Each structure stands twice: as C-alpha cells, then as structure tokens.
Amino acid sequence: MAKVIFLDRDGVINKCAKEHEYITQWEYFEFLENVPGAIRLLNNEEYKIVVISNQRGIARGIMTKDEVDELHQRVNEYLNNNGANIDCFLYCPHETGKCNCRKPDIGLFLAAERLFEVDKIHSYMIGDSESDIIAGKNYGVKTVFIGEYNSLADVCCKSLYEAVQIILKGERLG
Numbered sequence: 001m002a003k004v005i006f007l008d009r010d011g012v013i014n015k016c017a018k019e020h021e022y023i024t025q026w027e028y029f030e031f032l033e034n035v036p037g038a039i040r041l042l043n044n045e046e047y048k049i050v051v052i053s054n055q056r057g058i059a060r061g062i063m064t065k066d067e068v069d070e071l072h073q074r075v076n077e078y079l080n081n082n083g084a085n086i087d088c089f090l091y092c093p094h095e096t097g098k099c100n101c102r103k104p105d106i107g108l109f110l111a112a113e114r115l116f117e118v119d120k121i122h123s124y125m126i127g128d129s130e131s132d133i134i135a136g137k138n139y140g141v142k143t144v145f146i147g148e149y150n151s152l153a154d155v156c157c158k159s160l161y162e163a164v165q166i167i168l169k170g171e172r173l174g
C-alpha cells in the first residue's frame with residue numbers, strides 16, 4: 001500500500017492566478033517558497049505525491065489539455081532538477097456540475113487508486129480552499145489547510161513546507 005500526499009496545485013505549490021484568470025503556461029507559474037524542499041522530504045519518506053487540481057479553463061476553451069500536460073511536465077522537470085519529484089498530476093477538465101471528478105467530488109482520488117493502492121490512514125489531502133478539505137474528507141484521508149483558518153481541516157498552517165513538517169512529526173509519533 002502507498003502512503004499518498006494529495007496536493008492541490010495553485011496556492012499550495014505555486015502562486016494563485018488573479019481571480020478569474022488561469023495559469024496556462026510555464027511562464028506564469030511561480031513556485032511558492034521552499035516547495036521543492038518540502039516535496040523532497042516527502043519523497044525521502046516514500047510518500048507518493050499526487051497533484052489533483054480543477055482545471056475548468058479547459059472546458060472554457062482558455063487552455064488545452066496538451067498545454068496543461070506540458071506545464072506539468074515543466075513543473076516536474078524543475079522539481080527533478082532540485083531533487084524532488086511529483087509521481088502524477090491528475091486534473092478535472094470539466095465545467096462545474098458536469099462530472100464526478102471536480103473537487104469536492106472524489107473522482108480524482110479514485111483515479112489515483114487505479115495507480116496505487118492508497119493507504120488512507122497514512123495519506124493526506126493538502127489544499128488552500130474549502131473544496132479541497134471537503135474533498136479529502138469525502139474521500140476519507142486527513143486534511144491540511146494552507147491559509148488563515150478552516151474549521152473543517154485537521155490541521156491549518158501557512159505553507160506546504162510547514163504542513164510537511166507537521167505531517168512527518170505526527171507520523172513519527174504515530
């Protein structure tokens with residue numbers, strides 16, 4: 001069984017776009033502080049890293065699947081050059097209300113289960129929006145909110161790096 005860290009993308013790995021805008025290419029992708037280091041720590045502890053994100057911009061014709069895939073490939077190349085790796089990127093390309101994979105639905109988690117047998121007890125969803133936290137809860141993993149505060153999340157903190165510190169410390173304590 002695989003321990004999995006499910007990561008939202010914008011606001012967790014990279015800076016969010018402005019409201020109603022989308023990160024459509026590498027040139028607009030800005031890593032948040034210490035993200036490669038945080039992912040590297042998880043890689044070292046043998047967590048699988050799965051990015052799950054809503055990419056409604058595809059349904060809206062703002063970007064194509066190929067562009068999103070190419071962006072994700074560039075992100076992983078950058079991480080690989082910094083000693084870190086994301087195992088896979090899963091995303092929902094659909095418009096709201098048209099599928100079962102747009103968070104807070106759990107279709108993307110179920111897609112991950114086709115790749116790994118997920119050890120839910122030792123797996124986490126980390127996100128910066130309430131829909132991420134609800135999705136993680138619906139699926140049945142622990143949840144970490146990045147931001148000021150979210151009452152539904154198991155843990156709230158300021159950054160992915162801080163989230164990883166808390167997770168690894170907690171797992172060591174059992």
Ligand SMILES: [Zn+2]
Pocket residue numbers: 092093094098099100101102
């Ligand atoms: Zn979908």
